[in-house]
Structures are given as structure tokens and as C-alpha cells.
Amino acid sequence: MRQHSLRILAYGLVLVSVLFPFIADAAESGYLVPTASRILIYALAAVSLNLLVGYVGLVSLGHAAYLGVGAYVVGILAFHADAGSTVLGIPGTVQGLLSIPAAVLLSALVALVIGALCLRTSGIFFIMITLAFGQMIFFMMVSLERYGGDDGLFMYAGPNRLGALDLSNEWTFFYVCLTLLAAFLLLCRWLIRSRFGRALGAIRQNEARMTTLGANVYRYKLAIFVIAGAGAGLAGALLANQASYVSPDMLHWTRSGELLFMVILGGSGTLVGPVLGGASFLLLEEYLPVGFGAAGLETLKEHWRIVFGPILILVMLFFRRGIYGLLTGEDRS
Amino acid sequence: MSDAALLRVKGLFKSFGALMAINDLHLDVEEGELHAVIGPNGAGKSTLVRQLTGEMSADAGRILYRGRDITALAAAKRVRSGIARSYQITSIFPEYTALENVAMAVQTRLTQGAAFLRRAAGDPALESPAGELLDRVGLSAERRSPAFSLAHGQQRQLEVAMALALEPTLLLLDEPMAGMGQQESDMVVDLLSGLRGSMTILLIEHDMDAVFALADRVTVLVYGQAIATGSVEEIRNDPEVRKAYLGDEHDAA
Numbered sequence: 359m360r361q362h363s364l365r366i367l368a369y370g371l372v373l374v375s376v377l378f379p380f381i382a383d384a385a386e387s388g389y390l391v392p393t394a395s396r397i398l399i400y401a402l403a404a405v406s407l408n409l410l411v412g413y414v415g416l417v418s419l420g421h422a423a424y425l426g427v428g429a430y431v432v433g434i435l436a437f438h439a440d441a442g443s444t445v446l447g448i449p450g451t452v453q454g455l456l457s458i459p460a461a462v463l464l465s466a467l468v469a470l471v472i473g474a475l476c477l478r479t480s481g482i483f484f485i486m487i488t489l490a491f492g493q494m495i496f497f498m499m500v501s502l503e504r505y506g507g508d509d510g511l512f513m514y515a516g517p518n519r520l521g522a523l524d525l526s527n528e529w530t531f532f533y534v535c536l537t538l539l540a541a542f543l544l545l546c547r548w549l550i551r552s553r554f555g556r557a558l559g560a561i562r563q564n565e566a567r568m569t570t571l572g573a574n575v576y577r578y579k580l581a582i583f584v585i586a587g588a589g590a591g592l593a594g595a596l597l598a599n600q601a602s603y604v605s606p607d608m609l610h611w612t613r614s615g616e617l618l619f620m621v622i623l624g625g626s627g628t629l630v631g632p633v634l635g636g637a638s639f640l641l642l643e644e645y646l647p648v649g650f651g652a653a654g655l656e657t658l659k660e661h662w663r664i665v666f667g668p669i670l671i672l673v674m675l676f677f678r679r680g681i682y683g684l685l686t687g688e689d690r691s
Numbered sequence: 692m693s694d695a696a697l698l699r700v701k702g703l704f705k706s707f708g709a710l711m712a713i714n715d716l717h718l719d720v721e722e723g724e725l726h727a728v729i730g731p732n733g734a735g736k737s738t739l740v741r742q743l744t745g746e747m748s749a750d751a752g753r754i755l756y757r758g759r760d761i762t763a764l765a766a767a768k769r770v771r772s773g774i775a776r777s778y779q780i781t782s783i784f785p786e787y788t789a790l791e792n793v794a795m796a797v798q799t800r801l802t803q804g805a806a807f808l809r810r811a812a813g814d815p816a817l818e819s820p821a822g823e824l825l826d827r828v829g830l831s832a833e834r835r836s837p838a839f840s841l842a843h844g845q846q847r848q849l850e851v852a853m854a855l856a857l858e859p860t861l862l863l864l865d866e867p868m869a870g871m872g873q874q875e876s877d878m879v880v881d882l883l884s885g886l887r888g889s890m891t892i893l894l895i896e897h898d899m900d901a902v903f904a905l906a907d908r909v910t911v912l913v914y915g916q917a918i919a920t921g922s923v924e925e926i927r928n929d930p931e932v933r934k935a936y937l938g939d940e941h942d943a944a
Contacts, residue, residue: 553814557795563785563787569766570770
């Protein structure tokens with residue numbers, strides 16, 4: 359029964375995603391395609407965070423930092439391409455085949471440094487220190503006057519080109535996001551099923567026992583921390599391309615909190631849960647105020663978060679595996 | 692003090708506040724022997740095991756393993772040099788099946804480099820040795836059961852299988868029979884006597900019948916000190932041991 363509903367859910371999601379631009383177009387709602395792309399990007403970020411939260415039990419409250427680093431790499435490279443200058447001796451570029459891998463690489467590197475320090479701690483200390491590092495990167499970006507500081511950085515040349523693909527085309531961009539999300543999900547599935555993934559699950563269940571089995575727990579955690587950072591960096595690079603704009607907002611700790619919400623709302627420790635969580639979160643955020651407006655509830659339209667908050671709390675209280683558990687009935691176990 | 696000592700503990704100390712848990716402890720465990728450590732509750736037996744595995748540091752003193760000072764060596768490295776343990780309080784991976792628990796232990800011993808990326812489930816390199824170990828400890832029927840659903844005694848058997856999966860040179864067993872029924876206990880006693888000679892075992896145990904049936908040598912620990920070491924016969928007849936420990940037990944029984 360569970361396997362069955364899982365499969366239907368998976369096929370349904372794939373079908374709706376692949377056909378979405380056509381469906382939206384047919385319904386004369388083509389303007390929804392960028393919204394859908396945004397959902398895919400946040401889903402990617404949430405999936406990457408879930409590698410830590412759901413599979414290893416590492417609650418990071420600084421995950422937006424890697425999102426921001428990825429976005430700023432794309433933004434800064436575009437800035438220097440426009441100005442014809444260099445950054446650290448590297449010329450700027452608007453070629454996504456260069457800028458996006460660079461974004462992934464640099465966020466992985468930042469995750470390596472931050473992870474190497476944070477993973478010396480555990481529990482509440484880990485949460486606080488990831489938060490602190492996240493905010494440190496946030497203030498670093500704020501202080502980069504050359505790249506707009508507080509105001510952020512516009513990419514005047516528009517989104518990158520990706521080889522021959524033009525990312526300013528909404529449909530092209532949507533399918534690029536969808537492909538990358540699918541590829542990342544497959545990568546995660548492979549990792550989780552590997553010996554490495556089994557060790558991560560064992561660490562979540564009983565870290566002390568893993569140490570006395572002779573495993574270097576720290577290295578396992580650092581490896582997955584870097585992979586998660588790289589995933590968020592990829593999402594950040596896409597986010598920059600969507601808006602042609604990057605700002606320190608992307609790195610604020612509240613953004614990290616939102617990513618954490620998406621993971622838990624959708625179902626932590628499940629592969630597609632964070633995708634569902636990301637989609638639900640962004641849709642609620644977008645349509646709750648609209649809905650209240652349409653219903654003539656002006657006060658609620660303005661203060662829609664009063665309703666949004668309790669919804670999140672209720673889902674977390676009653677569905678341990680979030681929306682995923684709700685849909686598959688896995689929750690009752 | 693023979694030169695064959697695999698493990699040598701010299702003047703070990705550990706205090707928790709005012710309590711001296713381990714107080715100038717000396718202990719030699721020789722290669723290939725089954726060495727039991729007995730002692731009343733609070734004698735420092737579990738503290739000793741934790742210090743031997745590196746889970747707990749020593750305040751003073753030295754631990755020599757194969758003549759090498761390992762007092763400051765990290766826990767995971769000690770495991771890789773051949774020291775494995777089982778826990779008095781069950782310590783397993785509750786969500787994994789019995790087979791996966793043992794396979795996890797096999798994996799930490801075997802896996803290096805790119806092998807980490809191999810699929811774990813159904814891998815015969817992990818599961819066939821794991822399955823054999825489950826057979827040996829008497830858990831053949833529970834291969835696919837999640838570890839949390841096993842009975843307490845079965846979880847203890849699983850513990851022993853996990854420790855054996857590391858193929859240790861020195862196996863530290865912290866009260867492996869605690870909480871087991873008679874039948875399961877007998878099974879572990881059989882298992883341990885079968886292991887004799889193939890590895891060195893330091894057995895911490897309350898069950899005197901098991902200790903006297905199995906041990907080559909026995910050390911009696913009282914207030915963190917080894918008050919006597921000798922053969923089963925010597926320990927049984929040692930007046931000081933009788934006074935400190937065995938006398939009470941026998942009166943109670």
C-alpha cells in the first residue's frame with residue numbers, strides 16, 4: 359500500500375513538473391512559469407539541507423549562507439564581465455557553464471571551512487554556531503560596497519547563457535531548473551543507498567556506537583556538509599539567474615529558517631519530502647494573502663503570517679514526516 | 692608480568708569529583724587468554740572499559756597495547772588497531788535491521804576510498820559475513836527484524852555479533868549476559884568458549900558461574916583497584932577476595 363501510493367506520488371510529481379509550462383500556457387497562466395522555477399530552486403536548496411537535517415540529524419541554521427555564496431559568485435562574475443574588470447585576477451563571465459560550476463565549487467569550499475569548525479560541536483551548539491557563521495557571511499556581503507552592499511547587485515546583462523541556452527527565456531530556465539533538481543535528487547538517492555549513506559544513518563541513530571565501531575564520524579559529517587553546501591550553492595546560482603539580481607537578503611538567517619521549515623513541513627529524512635515542503639511553503643506564502651484578499655478579509659490579507667505560522671506549527675505537531683507522511687500514510691508507524 | 696602481555700595497564704587513575712573510580716590500577720592481559728574482571732557494583736569495571744576503548748580519558752597512568760602506549764589514542768583509531776567492545780547498556784542502531792546492524796560493523800572494518808559509494812543493501816561482501824555472525828550468536832531468525840523490535844536479550848546477542856564483526860584482536864565485553872535469560876546466557880557462554888584462543892577477551896561479568904566456567908584468569912576489582920589476579924582456583928581460595936566480594940555473594944545466594 360505504501361509502496362503503491364509512493365509510486366503514484368512520484369509519477370504524478372514528475373508528470374506535472376515536466377508538463378507544467380504547457381499546462382500553464384493552455385490555461386493562459388504563462389506567468390506562473392517563473393513561480394514554478396522559483397519553487398524548483400528552493401526545493402533544490404531544501405533537498406540539500408535535508409541531507410544534513412533528515413539523514414544525519416545535523417540541524418544547520420546557516421544553510422542560506424551557501425545559497426548566498428552561490429548567488430554572489432554568479433552576480434559578481436556578471437558584474438566584472440559588464441565592467442570588463444577582474445576579481446582576484448579572474449575575468450568576469452556571463453557564461454553559465456563557467457559561472458554555475460564556479461558557484462557550486464566556491465560554496466562547497468565555504469562549507470568545507472565552516473563545516474570543519476562547526477562539526478567540532480554538536481546539538482544546540484552546532485545550531486548556534488552554524489547560525490553565527492551564516493550571519494557572518496551575511497554581514498560580509500552587506501559590507502561589500504563595491505557589489506552593492508545592502509542594496510544588492512543587479513546583473514545588468516541579464517541572466518547567464520548556458521552554453522547555447524538563453525536562461526532569460528522562462529521556459530528554458532524552467533527546464534534547466536527541473537533537470538538540475540532531478541539530477542540532484544538522483545545523486546542524493548544514490549548517496550543515501552550507498553555504504554556512505556548507511557553510515558550517515560547510523561550516525562544519526564547512534565553516533566557514539568559508530569565511533570566505537572571504528573568510524574571517523576567527523577569525516578563522514580564533513581563530507582555530507584560539503585555536498586549539502588554545494589547543492590545550496592547550485593540553487594543560489596539559479597536564483598541569481600532568475601532575478602538577475604542578488605542581495606544579502608538571500609543569506610539572512612530567516613532564509614535559513616525558511617529552508618528548515620520547508621524540510622520539516624515536507625518531511626525530513628525523505629527524498630521528495632523537501633520538494634513538497636518547498637512547493638507548499640512558497641505557494642502558501644504567495645496565495646494566502648491573495649486568498650484572503652479575494653475573500654474580503656483585508657486584515658488577514660495584510661497579516662497573513664498570523665495564519666501561515668499556525669499552519670506550519672500544526673503540520674509539524676501532527677505529522678512527524680510532514681506532508682510526505684500525510685500523503686503516504688507512513689506517519690502512523 | 693610476562694612479556695606476552697597484549698594489554699598492559701599501569702597505574703591508571705580516574706576520578707569523578709571526590710570519587711576515585713579507578714585508583715592506581717595495574718592489569719595485564721595476555722595474548723590469547725580470556726581474562727575476566729569481576730567486582731562489586733561501583734568497583735570501576737565499566738569505567739575501566741571506557742578508558743581502554745578511549746571513550747574516557749585517563750587522569751594518570753598508561754595503557755600499553757602490544758607494547759605501544761595508546762593512552763592518548765583516539766577511540767576510532769583504537770578500534771582500527773584491533774580493540775572492540777560491546778556495551779553493558781545496549782548500544783545498537785535501532786532503525787536498522789539486525790543484519791544491517793552487523794553489516795554496518797563489517798563495513799567500518801572493510802570500507803575504504805571509492806567503496807563507500809557502493810550500494811549497501813544486498814551487498815554480499817557485507818551481508819554474508821554479517822549473516823554468518825548472526826547465525827553464530829543465535830539470531831538467524833531475526834535477520835530482517837528492526838533492531839528496536841528485538842527482545843532485550845536478543846539485542847545483547849546482536850551487540851556481541853557487532854563486536855565480533857570488527858574481527859578484533861582484543862575484545863572487551865562489558866557484562867554481555869546482563870538482562871539475558873538462562874537459555875540466551877548459555878548460548879553466549881558457548882559462543883565465548885568457542886572464541887577462546889582465536890582472540891584475546893577481557894570479560895566484565897557479574898554472572899559468577901559464567902566467569903568461573905570461562906576464564907583463564909580472573910582479576911578482582913574493588914574500589915578501582917585490582918586486589919587480586921589469578922586462576923579461577925586461586926581467586927576462589929583467596930581469603931581477601933572472599934572477604935571483599937565472594938563471601939557476600941555466597942551469603943546472598
